[in-house]
Amino acid sequence: MGDDLGRPKSRTVIHLTVFGLGLLLLPVLAQGISLVRHYMDVMVFVGIYSILTMGLCLLMGYAGQISLGHASFFGLGAYISGVMTVKYGVNPWLCLVLGMAVSAAVAFLIGGPSLKLRGHYLAMATLAFCIIVTVIFNESIAFTGGPDGLAFIPGLRIMGYALDSVVKYYYFVWGVVLVVLLLCLNIIQSRVGRALRSIHGSELAAGAVGVNVAKYKIYVFVLSAVIASVAGSFYAHYLNFLNPASFDLFVSIKLLIMIILGGMYSLWGAIVGAALITFLGYEWLHYFEDAEVMVYGAIVLIIVIFLPKGIVSIPEKVKGLWAR
DSSP, X not given: OOTTSSOOHHHHHHHHHHHHHXXXXXXXXXXXXXXXXXXXXXXXXXXXXXXXXXXXXXXXXXXXXXXXXXXXXXXXXXXXXXXXXXXXXXXXXXXXXXXXXXXXXXXXXXXXXXXXXXXXXXXXXXXXXXXXXXXXXXXXXXXXXXXXXXXXXXXXXXXXXXXXXXXXXXXXXXXXXXXXXXXXXXXXXXXXXXXXXXXXXXXXXHHHTTOOHHHHHHHHHHHHHHHHHHHHHHXXXXXXXXXXXXXXXXXXXXXXXHHHHXXXXXXXXXXXXXHHHHHHHHHTGGGOGGGHHHHHHHHHHHHHHHOTTOGGGHHHHHHHHHHO
């Protein structure tokens, strides 16, 4: 089904090693190359969105379940951390755990009824959830600040060590990316991963061979929501400011575009897609706000027609052409 399946462990280890070394060396290069230094801040956001898209990749790419409201779980994690630290002075790490717990509970309440049915009920339920949460974020002015936003969110500290620079937060976020990547790879290659892939292939067939379809669908939805919440908390404590527009339906759609662009069936594709869309928005699309939706639509259309498995499938396609 995807690039992460059936891959020899030796190749996976090599890829992870190269990836990790590249992440370690990037800040070193930033000291001597002004262009790299310029993009270090963007790389932090790429890391945050990569955490998000890997969770969404598990849900959509491997389990075949569509969520149109993942930005809301992202927002729940962000606002729980932001509100609890700013308004009540709660420790940010406790807020992170609270955000995970709330997101898990909400995902279970949404997914429980809708995922027991076949079809796109989850997509409709999460769409409604996203709209409701956006309204709550905008209208709860006393807590969230409403459209004006929530400011003065404190940064993170680890055992008294403040993550008070771009480079420090970069290493922290990308360390978490590696942890989430390893977690997701282990899930994919486990019995749970096999169950998810069988559900994606055919829910009827999966049920016929003894797979508890509803249980695994709810499991992966709750897990992906928790991962999104973690990313939201990191986002809040890095940016130190939150606005409801960062978690609306359009952001949920952008997350889908990220995994479609990179490759829905690949965790590496989720990271590549997050990087490309984040850099695209940072560098060019803010100059063409009126055309932003058109650009994203064109990207999806081109990818679906010419690269249905995403950009990460290009080497495979080139290899196939070369072998002819």
